Amino acid sequence: MFARETYVQRREILKNTVKSGILIIPGNKETGMNYKDNWYPFRQDSTFLYYMGINLPNLYIVIDLDEDREILFGDDLTPEDMVWVGASEPLNTYAEKCGIAEVKAMSKLKETVRKAKQKGQRLHYLPPYRSKVTIEISELTGIPVAEVGATKSIEFIKAVIAQRSIKSEEEIIELHKAVNITANMHRHAIRRTKHGVSEKQIAGELQAIAIAGGGNISFPIIFTKNGQYLHNHATQAVVENGDIVLCDCGAETAMNYAGDMTRTFPVAERFTAIQREIYSIVLDAHESSSSVLKPGHKFKDAHILACNRIVEGLKGLGLMKGDTQEAVNAGASTLFFQCGLGHFMGLDVHDMENFGEQLVGYTDEIKKSTDFGLKSLRLGKALEAGNVLTVEPGIYFNPYLIDAWKAQGKYSDFVNYDKVEQFKDFGGMRIEEDFLITTTGKQLLGEPLAKTIEELEELKNS
Amino acid sequence: MFARETYVQRREILKNTVKSGILIIPGNKETGMNYKDNWYPFRQDSTFLYYMGINLPNLYIVIDLDEDREILFGDDLTPEDMVWVGASEPLNTYAEKCGIAEVKAMSKLKETVRKAKQKGQRLHYLPPYRSKVTIEISELTGIPVAEVGATKSIEFIKAVIAQRSIKSEEEIIELHKAVNITANMHRHAIRRTKHGVSEKQIAGELQAIAIAGGGNISFPIIFTKNGQYLHNHATQAVVENGDIVLCDCGAETAMNYAGDMTRTFPVAERFTAIQREIYSIVLDAHESSSSVLKPGHKFKDAHILACNRIVEGLKGLGLMKGDTQEAVNAGASTLFFQCGLGHFMGLDVHDMENFGEQLVGYTDEIKKSTDFGLKSLRLGKALEAGNVLTVEPGIYFNPYLIDAWKAQGKYSDFVNYDKVEQFKDFGGMRIEEDFLITTTGKQLLGEPLAKTIEELEELKNS
Structure with missing residues (x-):
């Protein structure tokens, strides 16, 4: 207490x-x-x-x-x-x-x-x-x-x-603690994931780290080679060289403050060339959208910025086409990024979600959207110093969604479906970190964890 | 399926x-x-x-x-x-x-x-x-x-x-599997428990083994240096040389069949002399009461037999006195063994407990007792081939109960309270295994796990 x-x-x-x-x-x-x-x-x-x-x-x-x-x-x-x-x-x-x-x-x-x-x-x-x-x-x-x-x-x-919504100094200390335990879970996952282990094997070990930290996991661990499904939990599936693994997990401290981070990394020693390409786009979206966070900035605008960066990147790979802003406005980016950029975090990992996202993350002026994609953005309103939140853009090649939208010709002005077809078994990638909004900008919670391709490969093989 | x-x-x-x-x-x-x-x-x-x-x-x-x-x-x-x-x-x-x-x-x-x-x-x-x-x-x-x-x-x-209540062959295969994962959890606990680790550290590692086994834990892990409290879960307390640890845990398989075992062992390399004495009494109660299991035998009688062995043993140490059977009949053994000898096990670790213990473990002729001790015996009726159950006698030195009953002069004909005083910080010990009732007797579920003092010390130091 x-x-x-x-x-x-x-x-x-x-x-x-x-x-x-x-x-x-x-x-x-x-x-x-x-x-x-x-x-x-x-x-x-x-x-x-x-x-x-x-x-x-x-x-x-x-x-x-x-x-x-x-x-x-x-x-x-x-x-x-x-x-x-x-x-x-x-x-x-x-x-x-x-x-x-x-x-x-x-x-x-x-x-x-x-x-x-x-x-x-x-x-x-x-x-x-x-x-x-x-x-x-x-x-x-x-x-x-x-x-x-x-x-x-x-x-x-x-x-x-x-x-x-506004965290005190003593709460921020607890949140740093939670994120540090969370980062330790990720370090373990990155180093221990090898060809032939089951998802549940690693997920269990991550939970053990959370428990040893004095509390428990802050939400069910997502540890999967099928990261294209956003909330896919660990199964008995065995991971293999060539797979990428998406690990989204968090600890909560004995005082019940939550951490929540995601890393995506290869099972093998190195990312493949195409994995590097997609990862680089996600990393760019992550860095760009987190760089603008500060009091007064609408989180929805940071989300839109992430969507823009993703479209830009996918255009570079020939998966998308047309005007970037128009593609985002139309919703075409939701074929690859179906959810929101992040959410508040505190005593709950989705802080106060029990009160409803409109009341927690929006205002009477900025209403929550009902459009596919934006309706899963839990936080849209202008930020305040003392807010704690996650930033977690991703690119997800969901084969069911690709098939359905291709058949409907949906967003065909913006999507090169022929090229996208080749990515239907790629999987999904997400990068997630936790930030405190300060009076002038933002501060990363916890000690930094390997995030670039080079850092991840180095940690993996250390 | x-x-x-x-x-x-x-x-x-x-x-x-x-x-x-x-x-x-x-x-x-x-x-x-x-x-x-x-x-x-x-x-x-x-x-x-x-x-x-x-x-x-x-x-x-x-x-x-x-x-x-x-x-x-x-x-x-x-x-x-x-x-x-x-x-x-x-x-x-x-x-x-x-x-x-x-x-x-x-x-x-x-x-x-x-x-x-x-x-x-x-x-x-x-x-x-x-x-x-x-x-x-x-x-x-x-x-x-x-x-x-x-x-x-x-x-x-x-x-x-x-x-x-009657397990089929395919169910018994699953139960063997559950008990084998459970035994692996115990092997890990016995070997990994060392001076300076926290209870939660080990408890988390045990849960990881259960999860890697394809399912999860079958009930909240009891891993404690305060085994005198029957359902005391793991805390952030650190265990030290000289402590004994009571570990009561179980896995359930991916098909949700449960295991449930208990071992008690020292944190240090060896049991102390007095720990050996108490452990030997619990082991004797365990062996005696499980040896009589067979179709037609009332589980309540096995429970009473365990109580008798405990009283006999404690008399040998000078903690109890008087006629053994009279002491048990009066309920004096419940100062040290406050609960029941065991319960059915299957898809639930306390199988079918949601239906009520009278209907599951008793009959119209053998009603569940309301007396302290016996009222916590979940199973009393005659056994049948195909039943699966636990046998888990224990000796628990609960300082609150000792103080309260000593002050009331309760069972003073059977209890040497002056001697018992010296055990108020001893803790608690339990040994638990899972059995299938066969047509002629019983069969241990799972591969045998270290149980005697010698076996436990050998495993600990291996």
Whole structure:
């Protein structure tokens, strides 16, 4: 946990923003895999962590804005619990550590919410992403399960987004830590990937590094020779010389701050000539689009710049043709780059994605697009100092998409399908790094990791 | 997947047992950790796997017993899904692989259930252990969320338990595989655990072995120098010479069959004299209680035998006193052995625990006890050939329990608390192996793993 004062101040700002009603903040519970008590690794809710820092299951916080009361609801371990899990500090101690004055038994929660409702107080809650919480919110408030999502508090959501979007110094230290563990995972992947190993073999080793770092992986590891599929997880497939491997993985620290990086590299000792060509385009798109990041610059413009660089590069190889800007405006670049340039990162790897991308990454003026490609851009708005985000352009030769669009003659003014045909088994490449927006520009998070072709080949063969 | 005929036959038996109504069998969905789309590793429901073998999310099966129809509900990937996850075989192909004739879109499920209800057919479903499924069953059947658990079909549950309790030859092959990967995890743990490593470091490496094996861990890894707490997971604590480490872990195969073993060993090269003494008692309890396993023998009796051996051993060390059988009958052994001797194992590491331990491990004649200790014995009934189970006695010096019971004078006729005081920082020891009940006795699953003090020390220092 951070210092007590951190949590007190964060809640103070929150209370001054939302002003009236009660805030109901559920912590997460353990979640069963194949039966109730066979748990997935516990992951506390990020907003709960942000305001209270208590990394334990089965808690609720209620903040009464009208009476200025903060209450932690939960139950201390019984002697019998201690047979199974040992002792734990009492909840009073945890409440003290984050500056919360009152602790009550979980059995009192329903009554507290009921009384607030009776008094006509607004019940603010965030949109649940776990069904268990949906059911609980329904039971607490009397709102039917099917309507819980729709009755979330936009006011509360916006207040949380405003705070969590700007990282404090202590958060940035944690983020550097997360990215450094993440970079270690990549160093291991680049060095250990050899002809004949399975994707899952390496993916398991990467998870071990994340776990040894004190936390766990921040999202399911993408380690695949089929990087053309954007979220393709590791399988039992064996990688071979000639393949390129896309590794997109991240650690989260014991305090649950996330890292998220991608490297693409050959299984063999060297990139092939054509792999070098495509890689160089992705690297150029990465360098160009990250170089413009600074407060006030729209992330959507950085995305468009990356698209431009990709089209330019692919024109150079004869895969695309026509006017670059027109091709990007028309959406032709999405045949090769089907997703967005990046996203916020923090306590969640896609930070605050549970609140919805329009509210987190856009504004009333800059709405999220519904077009293929741009609709997967999670962040579009102007940047602010303190934002932390990823930059991750890529080129993906998806054979299904190529076949479908070729058959439709889609973007035939901009795409040389005959040439593209030759790349249908190429795979996909992505380069991803994490940045902090500073007052004047940007700062790379973590120690630099091999990124150029020369650096990657050197690391691979070291 | 197993051969088509396997699934057809399993469903045939099920249909002949339950006879009338419709069976609603939900597959599991992806589950978000900290937001909806940041998924935990997918784990299919075990009963769904048993009858259909399809390891994909977002499916339902409805079996109409009255009209003898089997329908798989689900949706094929869209071209846009293929951008993210690549291609997949159509559901028709999967249905064929498990011998199901009809495939319908998920949107048709509700209508199918509604019609059955209208016709007055009984709607059979198993007790959900995931909140998402609870909500879905409620939406499908009109039963309120809070009552879904209570309206489960006991008839359906009993039919499934009867089938899944007896493992077929092909299942036993998978179980051997799971236990062999599990034994490899233990070999690694025993050799790699050295003064100065953190619990999480080793736990991560063990998970990597499970993942490389094609599946994942079958339950959260227990790797701890505080083995006195029965389900204590790995922490960032560093282990040191003089500590003993309890490692309880298991792999599940790509087909989701589980292994589950425990070894306890010193961090240093050798057990200390007192560690040897306690270990020898646990080993004796393990050997004695597993030697009696055979069809017709009640597992509860094997548990009682283990308790007896533990009391005998502790009497030898002066920690207990009085008549052994009386001590066990009174429950005095539960100061040191607070849980049960073992449990069924199969597609779930605690096989079918979602159906409730009374139905799975007991009968109308042998009810599950509510006494401390015995109430944690998940299996009590007479064994049958084809059962697969664990045997895992242990001795746990839980300082909180010792203090509490000493203060109450509990079992003071049988416990020498003054002597026990000296063991309050000893920790805990457990030995666990997995067995198949054969027609004449039992068979160890997997290749034997170092278990005696000599074998463990030899492996450690090899």
